[in-house]
Amino acid sequence: MNTIPNTLIDWYTAHRRDLPWRKTKDPYAILLSEIILQQTRVDQGLDYYHRFLETFPEVSDLASASEQEVLNLWQGLGYYSRARNLHKAAKRIVELNSFPDTSSELLKLPGVGPYTSAAIASFAFDEVIPVLDGNVFRFIARLLCIEADPSNEQAKKVIRTFLESIIPKEDAASFNQALMEFGSLQCKPQKPNCETCPLNSECIAFKQSKVSSIPLKKEKPKRRKRYFNYLVVLENGKILVQQRGGADIWENMFEFPLIESLEALDIEDLAPLIPNDILKNASVGRYFRRKKHLLSHQEIYSTFLVLNLDKEVSIEGKKWIPFAELEDHPFPRIIDKFLEENSLLEGKNPRFV
Ligand code: SF4
Numbered sequence: 494m495n496t497i498p499n500t501l502i503d504w505y506t507a508h509r510r511d512l513p514w515r516k517t518k519d520p521y522a523i524l525l526s527e528i529i530l531q532q533t534r535v536d537q538g539l540d541y542y543h544r545f546l547e548t549f550p551e552v553s554d555l556a557s558a559s560e561q562e563v564l565n566l567w568q569g570l571g572y573y574s575r576a577r578n579l580h581k582a583a584k585r586i587v588e589l590n591s592f593p594d595t596s597s598e599l600l601k602l603p604g605v606g607p608y609t610s611a612a613i614a615s616f617a618f619d620e621v622i623p624v625l626d627g628n629v630f631r632f633i634a635r636l637l638c639i640e641a642d643p644s645n646e647q648a649k650k651v652i653r654t655f656l657e658s659i660i661p662k663e664d665a666a667s668f669n670q671a672l673m674e675f676g677s678l679q680c681k682p683q684k685p686n687c688e689t690c691p692l693n694s695e696c697i698a699f700k701q702s703k704v705s706s707i708p709l710k711k712e713k714p715k716r717r718k719r720y721f722n723y724l725v726v727l728e729n730g731k732i733l734v735q736q737r738g739g740a741d742i743w744e745n746m747f748e749f750p751l752i753e754s755l756e757a758l759d760i761e762d763l764a765p766l767i768p769n770d771i772l773k774n775a776s777v778g779r780y781f782r783r784k785k786h787l788l789s790h791q792e793i794y795s796t797f798l799v800l801n802l803d804k805e806v807s808i809e810g811k812k813w814i815p816f817a818e819l820e821d822h823p824f825p826r827i828i829d830k831f832l833e834e835n836s837l838l839e840g841k842n843p844r845f846v
Pocket residue numbers: 632635636679680681685686687688690691692693696698699704
């Protein structure tokens with residue numbers, strides 16, 4: 494009999510963190526936690542998990558919310574496609590009239606991949622299916638000494654087959670929780686606790702002194718550089734904003750009027766590019782120089798040029814909002830930070846006026 498499952502479950506019983514989504518079988522709460530944790534640390538995700546459940550206690554509450562409400566609540570977590578997919582998944586579940594209860598049905602929901610579908614099926618519905626996230630990949634790749642990076646499909650297949658051969662049918666959910674927690678806390682990316690590891694006598698990478706080189710590092714794709722020159726257009730306690738379109742980052746979120754350029758611009762280069770309907774009524778205020786903002790595949794360099802208008806002009810595709818209503822609009826972090834740093838979120842006049 495393979496002793497690994499029992500060793501893991503014993504370790505888990507002694508070391509597990511007390512996390513709210515581990516105390517529920519509610520598939521909606523588990524879906525929520527899994528989507529939030531996809532690219533977010535547990536300590537940061539906890540707050541959002543509680544906030545979402547308080548605002549939308551049932552999947553039907555989330556389904557009937559507007560996208561703007563969902564994005565507002567998600568603000569600060571980044572990777573906004575997760576919020577949009579979560580919203581679409583909630584709508585789909587309501588249309589189906591029941592929560593999908595198998596991994597293959599869950600996989601059809603927007604934003605739900607093999608890992609998330611397996612996790613919900615296992616934790617909410619006790620399906621006997623192993624979960625394979627980044628922590629589990631690292632741990633098992635070391636245990637079996639698989640020298641591959643986490644995107645290697647062949648390596649994932651080998652790990653899945655191995656896990657399927659040892660997963661206990663009577664308590665698959667605890668085994669999966671233990672696997673993930675072990676990968677996260679014991680078999681950590683840096684400085685894993687090999688000396689105290691209850692599996693070190695079976696761990697091939699440990700015995701062959703290869704722990705630090707497994708898993709292999711995936712070559713990072715080069716980030717695309719973009720230059721966002723924002724116009725902060727103000728008039729009598731109001732600010733001009735526009736909503737971003739689709740097929741790009743921050744879809745449907747709000748931002749200031751934007752001039753995107755292929756290279757960094759100085760204020761002298763920027764002035765002739767400002768739309769005439771703004772420029773003709775404006776006095777130029779402060780200029781905030783470049784800041785770098787990293788996304789997974791893009792490097793955004795932003796500048797902010799303040800323009801004070803002497804009267805409100807209407808500009809197609811843009812709308813004026815009073816400072817006090819800024820909080821009701823979802824902005825990407827880059828804009829939100831600017832608003833915060835200049836006290837605009839408090840509904841007051843900005844610091845630079
Ligand atoms: S011995 Fe080290 S590398 Fe191997 S499973 Fe344990 S913690 Fe991970």
